[in-house]
Amino acid sequence: ASTPSDSPTIFDKIINKEIPANVVYEDEKVLAFRDINPQAPVHILIIPKVRDGLTRLAKAEERHFDILGRLLYTAKVIAKQEGLEEGFRIVINDGPKGCQSVYHIHVHLLGDVKWSGLLA
Numbered sequence: 044a045s046t047p048s049d050s051p052t053i054f055d056k057i058i059n060k061e062i063p064a065n066v067v068y069e070d071e072k073v074l075a076f077r078d079i080n081p082q083a084p085v086h087i088l089i090i091p092k093v094r095d096g097l098t099r100l101a102k103a104e105e106r107h108f109d110i111l112g113r114l115l116y117t118a119k120v121i122a123k124q125e126g127l128e129e130g131f132r133i134v135i136n137d138g139p140k141g142c143q144s145v146y147h148i149h150v151h152l153l154g155d156v157k158w159s160g161l162l163a
C-alpha cells in the first residue's frame with residue numbers, strides 16, 4: 044500500500060509469525076528484521092510490536108515518546124551487534140511524499156552504505 048492507511052500491514056504478519064522474516068532482535072516492545080529488498084549490505088527495519096496509531100511519524104503524539112526512543116535506542120544496540128563500529132545511517136520515511144510504503148512506523152538501519160548523498 045503506497046497510500047496512508049490504518050489497515051493492518053505486512054508487518055503485522057511478521058509480528059504474528061504468519062510470514063517469515065530474518066529477525067535480528069526482539070524484545071517485549073520492539074521487533075527488528077532484515078529488509079527483504081536491502082539498499083545496503085546491512086539493512087534492518089526496527090518496528091514497534093504494537094502500532095498504537097503510529098502508522099507514520101506524522102501521527103506521533105506524546106504517548107509515543109517512549110516507543111520512539113526505544114526504536115532509536117534499539118538501532119544503536121543492533122548496530123553494535125552487526126559490527127557497525129565505524130557508523131551507520133538511520134532513515135524514517137514519512138508519507139506519500141516521503142517514500143513511505145508500509146504504514147506501520149519503522150526505522151531503517153543502514154550499514155556499509157555506498158551512497159554519500161542524503162537519499163538513495
Ligand code: 5GP
Pocket residue numbers: 053064065076077078079080081088135136142143144145146
Ligand atoms: P518504507 O518505504 O515504508 O520506508 O519501507 C518499507 C520497507 O519494508 C521497504 O524497504 C521494503 O523492502 C520492506 N518490506 C516490505 N515488505 C517486506 C516484507 O514482507 N519483509 C521484509 N523483511 N521487508 C519488507
